[in-house]
Amino acid sequence: MSHVPQVKIPATYMRGGTSKGVFFRLQDLPQSCQVPGEARDRLFMRVIGSPDPYAAHIDGMGGATSSTSKCVILSKSSQADHDVDYLYGQVAIDKAFVDWSGNCGNLSTAAGAFAIHAGLVDPARIPEHGTCQVRIWQANIQKTIIAHVPVSNGQVQETGDFELDGVTFPAAEIVLEFLEPSDDGEEGGSMFPTGNLIDDLEVPGIGTLKATLISAGIPAVFVDAEAIGYQGTELREDINGNPEALARFEAIRIAGALRMGLIKTPEEAATRQHTPKIAFVTSAKDYRASSGKVVRASEVDLLVRALSMGKLHHAMMGTAAVAIGTAAAIPGTLVNLAAGGEARSAVRFGHPSGTLRVGAEAARDGDEWRVTKAIMSRSARVLMEGWVRVPGDAF
Structure with a gap:
């Protein structure tokens, strides 16, 4: 009896704020998963370990909470005056679906850092020491986020003394600016969709x-x-x-x-x-x-x-x-x-x-x-990098 072997996909496991997720460069995904659709959703669910009736994510990278069942795709930006496009998928734990309807603010922090780690930011924009402003296009909600990422010796500085409640250890501070965050986009709403404050x-x-x-x-x-x-x-x-x-x-x-x-x-x-x-x-x-x-x-x-x-x-x-x-x-x-x-x-x-x-x-x-x-200020850190493996017929 033949068995389908596992495939390995370049990936980075990161903490951003009080969340964790598996980060991918768009170009590293299997061809069928480089576009939205069922193949991409199936891949992300298998990476995380969903759907899991045991709600434990033993057979995947997820942590069986909403804060740890996340996947992210980054690519060079399709938008003028932006460095990267950032797409976020919230993977359900016990159901077979990936929710693309919103952003993760915590992982927006890691998206800025990952953009530099992954070589998606023009090296000419990265100082030897100081702060790199990573201009992120949040593709789920069509909004701009500016991540002020600290840099030391031309690399992302991850260690530091910034403390964030909900995160055990201190790290380097990353300041996030969410520009024009109210919803005036594709769903047609204003900041207060009903027109009322209450x-x-x-x-x-x-x-x-x-x-x-x-x-x-x-x-x-x-x-x-x-x-x-x-x-x-x-x-x-x-x-x-x-x-x-x-x-x-x-x-x-x-x-x-x-x-x-x-x-x-x-x-x-x-x-x-x-x-x-x-x-x-x-x-x-x-x-x-x-x-x-x-x-x-x-x-x-x-x-x-x-x-x-x-x-x-x-x-x-x-x-x-x-x-x-x-x-x-x-x-x-x-x-x-x-x-x-x-x-x-x-x-x-x-x-x-x-x-x-x-x-x-x-x-x-x-x-x-x-x-x-x-x-607001958050922090981010690479936890592991290399390849994530999934069965070849998973997507």
């Missing part, structure tokens, strides 16, 4: 909730923690082991997606798990983070907890942080009210692993709010 969101089986529906960084649905029975201090174990709670959050997410025009029927939400995000907010208060560290109310402006791919995130998604910073900058949103209700250009929020600061520049443009830039 909506009355009718959720079947739950009732009517106040919600801020915003598309900035990533489409997101914000609700008040106390209105759904939470304190805003919860950690993963408080929610992820409760199927009823997760079902309620999914119901809220689906109602928000329908109201934002992201889906036409509730059934479509099953194939759009990555977006929108669902998060709950409350005013600042003391709590104990997952590391055991006590976060004091005086250290933060508000508390935020967010779900990704149906589970409470262990820290905060980078794109959701952009949405938080943007909403906090606009007086009258639920996020802004939880932070005290005043105009602000930056906010520090508490999440399950600690705190994070994000800045946003918001201004009125006629009847619309417009955000020109959101800024």
